[in-house]
Amino acid sequence: MADRKVCILGGGMSKWGVREASIVDMAQEAAKDCFDDVPVLKKEDVDGLLFASSYCGRRSFQVNAAPVIAERIGIKPTSMCTRVDTLCAGGSSGIILATGLIKAGMADIMIVIGGEKLYTPQRWETYYSELASIDHDWDGAQGIGLPPPFFSMTAQEHMKRYGTTKEQLSAVSVKNRRNGLNNPKGHFQKAVSLEEVMASRPIAPPLGLLDCTPVTDGCAAVILTHEDKAKELSDRPLVYVRGTAQVALHSMSMNWPGEDLTDWVHLRTAAKKAYERARVSPDDIDVAQTHDCFTISEIIEMEDLGFCKKGEGGPFVESGKSDFGGKIPVNTDGGLLACGHPFGGTGIRQAREIVYQLQGRAIGQVEGAKIGLTHNLSGLNVEHTILIYGREP
Amino acid sequence: MTVLGVPILEGLYPSTMDLYPLEAKEFNRIHPFYENLRQKRFTTTKCKKCGSVPFPPRVVCPKCNSDDLEWVDLPTQGKVLRFTEEVAGVPHGFEAPLIHALIDLGEGRKLLSRVVNCKEGQLKEGATVKLAVFDIPAMVVENRGAMEERPRVFFAFEPVK
Ligand SMILES: [Zn+2]
Numbered sequence: 001m002a003d004r005k006v007c008i009l010g011g012g013m014s015k016w017g018v019r020e021a022s023i024v025d026m027a028q029e030a031a032k033d034c035f036d037d038v039p040v041l042k043k044e045d046v047d048g049l050l051f052a053s054s055y056c057g058r059r060s061f062q063v064n065a066a067p068v069i070a071e072r073i074g075i076k077p078t079s080m081c082t083r084v085d086t087l088c089a090g091g092s093s094g095i096i097l098a099t100g101l102i103k104a105g106m107a108d109i110m111i112v113i114g115g116e117k118l119y120t121p122q123r124w125e126t127y128y129s130e131l132a133s134i135d136h137d138w139d140g141a142q143g144i145g146l147p148p149p150f151f152s153m154t155a156q157e158h159m160k161r162y163g164t165t166k167e168q169l170s171a172v173s174v175k176n177r178r179n180g181l182n183n184p185k186g187h188f189q190k191a192v193s194l195e196e197v198m199a200s201r202p203i204a205p206p207l208g209l210l211d212c213t214p215v216t217d218g219c220a221a222v223i224l225t226h227e228d229k230a231k232e233l234s235d236r237p238l239v240y241v242r243g244t245a246q247v248a249l250h251s252m253s254m255n256w257p258g259e260d261l262t263d264w265v266h267l268r269t270a271a272k273k274a275y276e277r278a279r280v281s282p283d284d285i286d287v288a289q290t291h292d293c294f295t296i297s298e299i300i301e302m303e304d305l306g307f308c309k310k311g312e313g314g315p316f317v318e319s320g321k322s323d324f325g326g327k328i329p330v331n332t333d334g335g336l337l338a339c340g341h342p343f344g345g346t347g348i349r350q351a352r353e354i355v356y357q358l359q360g361r362a363i364g365q366v367e368g369a370k371i372g373l374t375h376n377l378s379g380l381n382v383e384h385t386i387l388i389y390g391r392e393p
Numbered sequence: 394m395t396v397l398g399v400p401i402l403e404g405l406y407p408s409t410m411d412l413y414p415l416e417a418k419e420f421n422r423i424h425p426f427y428e429n430l431r432q433k434r435f436t437t438t439k440c441k442k443c444g445s446v447p448f449p450p451r452v453v454c455p456k457c458n459s460d461d462l463e464w465v466d467l468p469t470q471g472k473v474l475r476f477t478e479e480v481a482g483v484p485h486g487f488e489a490p491l492i493h494a495l496i497d498l499g500e501g502r503k504l505l506s507r508v509v510n511c512k513e514g515q516l517k518e519g520a521t522v523k524l525a526v527f528d529i530p531a532m533v534v535e536n537r538g539a540m541e542e543r544p545r546v547f548f549a550f551e552p553v554k
Contacts, residue, residue, distance in 0.1 A: 058409075127482065131484055135449075136414070137413075137414035141412060142493070142507040143486070143493075146479075148477075148482065150477075153476070153495060203482055204477050205480070209481075261495070
């Protein structure tokens with residue numbers, strides 16, 4: 001059988017925030033929202049489930065969660081039913097894997113659900129558990145599990161090397177919180193001013209509270225299938241998965257590969273691969289959801305994704321080039337800074353937003369968007385994952 | 394000592410909540426690293442076949458797959474390239490400011506490590522820091538029903554006074 005072309009049919013989300021709900025509850029909410037988005041699809045025709053969650057094993061005491069979720073949402077997978085863990089990129093990993101399985105004819109219709117229940121009854125455990133998210137024995141034991149210290153050093157380096165300012169960092173937060181204003185599913189629907197971001201409570205200077213994505217509970221879901229089935233099940237414009245890449249280069253704390261902390265070699269490698277596979281260049285991308293876990297992250301991503309030159313990410317964001325009406329609108333649904341970041345859910349939230357954008361039904365619509373990109377960095381910058389979607393295969 | 398909500402854990406060692414590595418030889422083939430650390434030596438494995446010296450230590454060479462490795466010493470002093478002081482949201486078990494630095498150990502080796510015995514605002518880029526070894530809570534190994542305590546040490550770096 002020749003390779004099949006793979007489409008995302010639709011997507012859904014649970015409400016994201018500090019949720020009075022379990023991971024299993026929120027997976028059901030996301031799946032319902034997603035099934036509601038593709039009303040013609042019969043549940044019994046879904047033959048596969050990938051569930052992207054890193055922390056269900058630790059914070060919900062539930063490993064091998066995929067069969068549990070399958071049972072709760074009422075599907076009986078016959079092709080694949082597996083949990084995926086790539087921390088912040090888990091959802092994107094799930095979409096890439098589902099694409100591969102469907103492309104190869106090993107599955108026909110798959111639902112990819114992802115998300116986390118990060119808040120525990122006592123907050124100490126919420127933060128303490130973060131120490132499991134990187135190399136436990138070497139980094140966790142140094143208290144490096146939480147990412148602000150690493151990104152603080154990265155921001156300092158970028159400021160020294162390229163003259164990036166605190167105002168430019170803050171501009172990312174102002175833009176993304178404004179983009180999230182009308183997104184009812186996100187964690188925050190409140191705009192913040194430049195002054196508020198600049199003056200926000202220091203976490204790891206120069207990063208303050210409003211430079212950081214919050215800790216968030218939530219799940220998201222998308223349904224993928226092959227082109228023929230997609231035409232059968234949906235009247236909407238088809239959205240194809242055109243090209244993907246995931247690059248993991250090193251264990252962060254000991255083996256940083258770049259010349260300095262702002263030199264994200266592995267992101268550039270992932271971008272080159274994904275653009276090649278999608279047969280596009282950075283200039284072809286109409287809308288992007290990139291991993292704004294910290295304001296500095298989005299600035300460096302603009303550079304290493306090729307949207308601007310190295311070192312010019314600060315002015316690029318500050319001058320509105322990554323805003324609506326600019327060169328490339330980025331994080332149109334609010335990004336991590338407004339939506340929050342339940343790790344395994346984020347790549348799926350981004351995919352959902354890109355599908356809505358390319359189908360012309362996003363809350364903040366980029367007019368005529370035909371090619372979209374999603375990007376995750378995961379762990380302490382150990383992996384970069386990129387997917388490129390298009391109205392044409 | 395009771396554990397709220399989980400009374401069955403009374404008197405038991407919950408290793409999955411242990412912040413530090415399970416350093417005991419029963420659980421870890423690189424236990425010599427910790428034994429050397431106790432002697433204030435900062436060590437890793439060197440491949441006898443291809444000469445590769447990765448850190449952290451391995452049981453198999455990541456370059457050539459040889460498992461014929463030997464323990465060698467790494468420098469215990471370095472220079473601070475960049476550092477950060479985390480003042481809020483510090484994980485349980487650590488105190489603010491939680492200081493981390495990217496340290497140049499020389500020979501092309503950089504390391505991200507915690508810096509201890511240092512007040513907020515005291516550290517400077519370019520400062521020399523040295524290995525600091527300290528006791529951490531013992532872990533427990535069950536041996537024929539008996540709970541044996543195994544003392545442990547861990548490391549960070551500290552300013553050279
Ligand atoms: Zn070797």
